[in-house]
Amino acid sequence: MENKKILIIDDDQAIVKYLEKLFNNNGYDTILAHDGLEADDIVKETTPDLITLDLDMPREWGTRFYRKLTKKKECKDIPVIVVSGMAGRDHSIKKAVGIFGKPFDPDKLMATVKETIG
């Protein structure tokens, strides 16, 4: 069976690499985006099983990407986990399956991922 795919969206290259390695080590495939606009292009072509989303990013805020995502029929059910230094301050990501402030606990993050997509 194919591995589940996680789309990582974060403007900080180092954190993208961190999450990528973390998910790969736990048996997930990853797709990387450095901001919401890049992520837009990605979800046009492929449907990830889960998305981790940073909020505070240049060019476009995570919340805006999220709003656009939930408007698309084929994307609106993709579970989203917020991983952001701004977590807790924003209430527009109501349907997120998890909200993690930075720095996050990788074990708890992995637990949420496993619980959500197996």
Added chain:
Amino acid sequence: MAISEYTKKIILVDDEKDIRDVLEITLADMGYHVFAAGNGKQALELFRTEMPQIVITDIKMPGMDGIEILRNIKNENPDTEVIMITGHGDTDLAIKSLKYEAIDFITKPISDDALEIALKRANEKIITRRQLRKYTESLEKLLREKSELQDHLSSLGIMIGSISHGIKGLLTRLDGGVYLVESAHTNKEYDDIGEGLDILKETVTRIKKMVLDILYYAKERDLKLEKVNVLQFAGDVAVVIEQKIDDQHIEFHRDFGQDNIECEMDAEFFHSALINILDNAIDACTEDRSKASHKIIFSIRQDNENVIFEIHDNGIGMDTKTKENIFNLFYSSKGSKGTGFGLFISNDIIKQHRGTINVNSVAEKGTYFNIKIPKQHIENK
């Protein structure tokens, strides 16, 4: 009497010399310095030169009457208290004078008691007004201090928020770096160790920079001015930047010319100011994925009085909102990477050098900074 010490000067206006003379003596006995006038014109002239706090004027006089004098005086200085002298049957005029804010009126023939009571009333009003002004002023001062304190507190609040946001990002990077090193070690993918170490090294550099920025902000010090060889100085700045862009695909050009330029500056501060701007140029280039190659040009020119530093980049450029806010403390367009300190500090340092900083930027095209400082430092006037 005690209150009269504040109100030494009185102008006395009456067209009848006898009355003037008698009143002048009485008032002088009460401790006033009396200036007597026989008509309105003379009275107003005296009023303007002597600036008394009290005027006593007859209400009925040929030419300019007492009411007109009263209106003129109240118009020129509403704080002056005017006592009217009325004859029998002048009730209407007396009431009219009260409307124009005379403090009191006394009826001829003037008794010393009536005069004293009117003067007491005038003096009390003057003292009350003075106290009220003092209270108002100290209240205003308190309010000003309170609002300054609030401003400080709220900017402190924003600062703590901004710093802790920055620290959260940096801690996550450290976690990430450590995780990558550990993972490479556990999976025996030793080639990957370098990736984790690079992140750790870069993060430590950022933490250092952030701490220095905070220290600069927390402790503003006077400039340590010295004569600096500008080419050498700019060379030092360029080396730092060249090291930073070492492994990124950005060309860096020095355009320093041949002129030997000397400039009076605080080299340490000014170094930080330029580095902050050049750092932004690097970020603007790395962030821009629309162009194949990127270039930063760092040039130096001079005119008669100034040294001019110019920094061009063909990076991502700025939108209008960013352009308007770049020098504001805590404003950042760089998401989790920015603290909003950099250009605020640069601007501050350049201002301290009595210099100017101008920016021109077009979104997607690039940004141009022009920094001009006088070769001879100009002392604050």
